[in-house]
Amino acid sequence: MDFVLDPAKLVPLAIILFHHLNSLVQYEAASTWGYNTDHHALMEFKNGVASTGDHLATVLSSWNDKIHFCDWQGITCNQNSRRHQQRVTALSLPSQRLTGSLSPYLGNLSYLQELNLGNNFLQGEIPQELGKLSLLRILNVTDNHFGGQIPSNISNCKALTHLDLGNNELQGEIPMEITKLSKLKTLHLLVNNLTGPIPQSIGNLSSLTTLTMGRNTLSGSLPAGIGMIPQLQFLQIAENQLHGVIPPSIYNLSSLTFIALATNKLQGSLPPDIGQLLPNLSTLYLGDNQITGSIPASITNLSSLANLDLAYNNFTGPVPTDLGRLSNLVWFNLEGNQLGFRDKYGLDFITSLSNCTSLETLDIYNNNFESQLPISVANLSTRLSMLILAGNKIHGHIHEGITNLVSLTVLRLENNDLQGPLPITIGRLENLQLLSASSNKLSGQIPSSIGNLTQLIDLRLADNLLQGGIPSTLGNCKILQLFDLSENMLNGTIPPQVIGIPSLEIFFGVSGNSITGSLPAEVGKLQHLREIDLSENRISGEIPGALGDCQSLEYLHMQGNIFQGVIPISLNNLKAIQYLDLSRNKLSGRIPEYLGKLHFLAYLNLSSNNLEGLVPQSGVFEIASAISIQGNTNLCGGAGFLRLPACPNEISINKRSKRSKWVIVLVVCVSSGVTLLSCLGVIFYCRKRSTERLPSPTVASLLVESYMTISYKELFDATDGFSVANIVGEGSYGTVYKGILGNRGTMIAVKVLNLQQQQGAAISFLRECEALRHIRHRNLIKILTTCSSIDLNGQEFQALIYEFMSNGSLEEWLHPDITRLQDRKVLQIIDRLNISIDVATALDYLHHQCQAPIVHCDLKPSNILLDDDMTAHVSDFGLAKILLSNVQEATETIGVKGSIGYVPPEYGMGSGVSIKGDVYSYGILLLEIFTGKRPTDNMFTGGFTLHSMAEKAYPDQLLEIIDPQLLTQGEKPSNSRMQECLASVIGISLSCTKESPGERMEIKYVARNMQAIREGFLKGMD
Template sequence: MLFLSNNSFSGEIPSNLSYCSNMIFLDLGFNMLKGNLPTELGSLSKLRTLILQVNSLMGNILPSSGNLSSLQEFASSENNFSGMIPETLGQLRNLNFLDLFGNKFVGTIPISIFNISALAWLDVGENQLEGGLPSDLGFTLPNIKIINMGNNYLTGPIPESISNASNLEEIQFYQNDFTGKVPSFSKMRGINWINIQFNNLGGEQSTDLDFLCSLTNSTKLKVLGISGNAFRGLLPDCISNLSTTLSQFWLADNHISRTLPYGIGSLINLEILQIQGNHISGNIPSEIRNLNKLKILDLSQNKLSGQIPESFGNLSMLIHLDLNSNNFRGSIPSSLKNCQNLLFMSLSTNNLSGYIPPEIMGLSSLSIYLDLSQNSLIGPIPKEVGKLQHLGELRLDGNKLSQHIPSSIGSCISMERLYVQDNFFEGPLPSLMSSMRGLQVLNVSNNQLSGQIPKFLESLNLTNLSLSYNDFEGALPIGGVFRSAILTSIVGNKKLCGGLPDFQLPKCYYKESKQKRISGIAKILISSISALVGVACILSLLYVFWFRRNKNASASSSSEDGFLHVSYHNLLKATCGFSSTNLLGVGSFGSVYRGLLDQTQSVVAIKTLDLTCDGASKSFIAECEVLRRIRHRNLVKVLTACSGFDFNGNDFKALVYEFMSNGSLDEWLHPTTSQYTERNKLSLLERVNIAIDVACALDYLHHHYEMPIVHCDLKPSNVLLDDEMNGHVGDFGLARFLPEATHKLLVDQSSSVGVKGSFGYVAPEYGAGSAVSTEGDVYSFGVLVLEMFTGKRPIDDTFENGLDLHRFTKAALADRVEKAIDPILLQEIEELEKRRTIAPEGKNRSWCSIKDCLVLIIEVGITCSFESSKERMGIYDALTKLQGMRKKLLEFIVIV
């Protein structure tokens, strides 16, 4: 036996392997081998298993393969083999596993292969094969379990005889040109996967879908895909009797008509239901509320009517909801607020009316797409739109919306495309839209907007801007997107002037009256006085902060200022005397306990400072100063602080935070033996979401506060996870305000040498005495990303001779990225790989799609953790790349 798989071998297969005449097992899979197969291998008459999959081998499969008389397993998928499949393969009477998937074979499938009665697995998918299938296929392959012929050019009917292949578990005939009626599957009780999508099956009106009723005895059926055919008639009521194990049901792009059967609510384990592109009419049956495991529901491009059911609120697992291009009327149900996992929602091109529910506009989970366009919605855009911080595209065009565009939309910092044209919006574009630095397309045409065109539009990365048919006035900017009359549309604004010549606007003429000049002087005086008053206010606030910080805060639990006040006694009681049973963790400057506050009856996390530690008091002050100023959904929220004395008269300081029920990221990445039984493993998508959450938090700290804030101690133990596995950055004990001079005014923590951080996460320049910078946080973020996806700590026991996490992943990226990936993720990817062929579009998208995503993630981690701070990627760019990668990943997950 010779096991040589997954070793990055390159070059050609040596012909002298044929000298190993007694070899029974040869595995060369998952390497980088190229060239033709040596014909000498055909002499290995005792060989039982030959595995060549996932290489770059080419030419013909062994013409002498008929001599491999003992061969039982032959896997050569995902290579570049070409030419005809040799007829001699049919001489291998002991062959039970034949995998030729993903090559360049042409011609017909040799009839001899269909006569190998021992064959249990036949995979010739993703080639260029043509011709039909033998009519007696079901009789000549009595032991067949898996048959994949997807994505070829096969024609003719699916043989009726296939109904006799009672051992079949999986049928993959997708993306060919099969025609006619689908045979009965009634004898296939063990079948779990049927994919006959994208052919030309059906076309015989009312009887087209009768074969669905033959599956009611198939108790293991999980996936049923019939999309993209010519099926007509109605969906039979018998689908209510399909197995409750069914998790994916694909019916899209046929000619199915009439109403949805009420019995569809019986398929309680459905996760994907896609019926778009048919002629389904009537109301959505209320029984759909029973499908509470649905993740993807697509009923778009049908003739459905009535109201969108309130029962959709029961579908709390939904991540993708598409109801566009139907005849729905009435208001958008507010119950959709319960769908807290939604990433994509389209309700466009219906007859919906009424106001946009604030709860729907504020669904912060939406990160890919929200489309409410082409309806009859009225009123303003709810201010809750600011919660869509991760949304990529928002479409509200073609409604009857009015009033001002809310300034809160400026919080949508990840938005790339915004369409609000063809409404009745008025007033100026809000200045806070300048924060939408990811915006590429903005269309506000055909409204009643007024005022000057904001200069900040020049600084955005816009590739398409439409301001047409509004009431904008004044000078047209000349920078950024305004350099191109092709990319920018301004027609229908009669009061505009200036701009570049291509816009053909009149010149701007300015007349400044005496009254305006006097007014200008008055404004300068008012501004100066305001500045002096502002300075006085700041000094007063600083005095109040100093006074309150040094005051004994052991008093009452409530106050007129509206903030929760707690004493040492309150916290002692909340933690049962700071009992070890409530201890959550120990850090550099103290311990964190779980507690139950009497005042609010809520569970909280209480961080007590060990004031005997050097720097603990400064850490407390720094954290108070930062946390009282910042607010962001991905930062741990501080509820209150306590600064006083314990019962022995010793100084006591503590911070009280919101409790994060899922603990720290570190506990998930490196669980102890006991934690393995208590928690599930982090999935690929969960890790991506957490990485994006952390990047969002850093982007806010670095770019969206009045002065940059550097965290200085970013690591997995300082990333906490809430009920929904959202990431929150905590522990600001080492945080710094920039510029440094401003920070020194607030807190005496000016020494750059005093920066501690955590070993393995601290930027290299800090060790050389460099000043604190946002680039230092980016370095820590890069290390954290690499740790999340490799499962290795930055200083791992397996690293030797100067190797570290950055160098380890960089080397793997240049070789095979999967060598560096956490084995837990590789197991998950293998599961996704098994479902690859249900994908209705693209060839072999599974591993390639996920590998592309993993490469991008590792590249972000590597680029952020470069030794030179000048070479590091900015946190906003890292965030943008990760969000783009998540979209690709979600598109793939939606498909499979």
């Protein structure tokens, strides 16, 4: 039977076939389009990233057109049978050392469910286009360098369950839109620069189990909404600036296992029934807040608790005595509270802790515990690594059983009232690295078994009643860095094995004992040591020449001994020495000339010895406050302020030499007079030509009319006879008095030169005249006139007269004397910005706008004076140097020029003064203005400096080093604005204090940038 096609059915069949073929074509086209889109997006990603070294070639070697992108490293596609229909579902390249930035084309990977680029070096901003990835479940870019703000449209990724943006440099506030991610289980934002409040709607994240926002600058109160997240287990918002009371709703989250809210400003008290409310809690970190009240007894019901840290709060009362119920306890820290006051049973809880067999840290430092150290301390866990009981009033003996704690690495018992001897078996603690028992009443001998502590790094037993000799077995402690047995009753000699431990680099101290014998030559092995204190003993013999091998030594205290002989020439090798005290010994011979050439030497005491001969006149010997040589009856010469007799070769003259001398004196006097008159003439000439109008009436206008008529008597009357009550400042070369001149009642400042300084004062006077005659600027101190006359005793008198600055020096504002400045307001942040700009502007003028560059050489707070309007004026040009035209550095080398702490490092190495040296001093000054810390503060030792402190804190932890007065002002600006401002200022200061002069920012750019910072700060206050 033949098949016949019915024409009537042909048309519908053709239509069906057409639609089917069209669908196939559209499907193939869509698949091809999807392939091309994903391929293009991945190639754009590859083009945007790189990798350190040759690593990129290995990581992305498979990313080429010869291989389907689904087979590229780090790429996962959906499981479709046709290759050209597969789409990218995961891009995962963590820990591949990738650099560069993220391409916005990643937003075209519309099937992407996982993007994991954590632990790389990526930077730039997180692309807004990622908000297009509606299927994305995991976004992990932790541990990179992303900046900018968190994209608010990330909330469009409705499928997100894990969002990890931690350990980056993100800024701004947490976008409220992020709380719309209802499926989110993990939110990591810790360690960024986020500011502002935590969104109140945080409670909308009902699926959240993990929330971390620590180490940001978040402010405001802790939202009560956190307590509305029923499944929350891990909560970390430590190290922010949160305040207010911890919301009670948080304690209702029975699922919580981890709470870390430390280092905020949270207040309130813990609920009495915390032990019932949080049954699953394993970690509770609430340290460094303002929490009050007692530690709830119910806390011992937290059977899973492993870490309990309540340090640095205001807890009072007793510590629960049944802590032994916390069988899993590992870390227990209560330091810095007010626990145990007037409670003779306050340490009974230690007995209970013996049941905590996993305990590794017990810290109750700096509380008020007054009871006896219980014997049960010996029953603590043998896993205990740190036992810190210091800073209390604990009494009694150190029980020998404490040496059962064989895992101890840190044992701190200092600042208590402990008595009796150290345990003879102390050597059993073979893992001990820090042993500190200073400032107690320990007696008896130091056990020889202490030499078994071969892991010991830090030994502190100072300020006790210890007797006997220093055990030579301590020489076995080959990695010891700090050794302090000062202020005891020790006798005998210093064992060579001990003072020859090469690892000692921080401190070696045995002062205030009764040690005899000579100083062993093995001291020369201490080549890295920074401080030695042998003072107030009975050490005799000569100073060993080997001491000169201690080339890192900065502080050497040898006073109050019986050292004999001459000061060895080898001490010339102590190039880093800053403080040297050899007083009250029996040293003889001459004072070595090289002591005046030790560039960093700022204090030298040679008093009460048998030294003789000529006193050097360079370096430290030029500064009256820096040296002491009294009690050496056979010394002669030296600087005038020493008032020593002339040396014999200076006074053996005949009549002819006398006549010659008077001729020379006459010539010098005439020359000085001509120079002084020239200086005054130029000042007068410049003042008459100045277009700047002086306010009237002022001392300036008075003296312009008769600038040569100012007399000693007028200054004497103006200052009430140069009364001590009118002293407003003292320096190396003179004293500054305030005074009221004549009937007009005009305030003046009179700098009277100390002519006992002889050459130094004269040079300072001439330099100041020479510098000030060239300059005139609103931020520089104005010299009004000078006075050169004879005082009431017929002695030569010279003085400089300035405008009086009513608000004193910047030094007085940054470091006020509380007893004298009770009513003075502190410097607000805007005041500090203004002062910093004034000083930078003055330096810019000196360096770049004068006929020849002028280097100030002594920039520091005491030389910055403030007028009625708090405008800053740079003063004291006694060390100033005028450079040759267009020359940036003086050709001669002069050693350290300026004040310790502010002097650039190159000066100490013999370089000539330069404008970049002033920039360094300005950078240190800027750090001091905003941190409130002097560069010479006692905290800065052992290579730790004001610069390194700021560098370490920059930019994330600046609020930890900033002057606390800035953070406690009633009208303080918002934290975000302050943080931004401070980061910019500290960044400039670090640029100014680079070790290499060539890397320092030019002062003209400093001035401009500081002005921009001020403008931005003020704009933010609008």
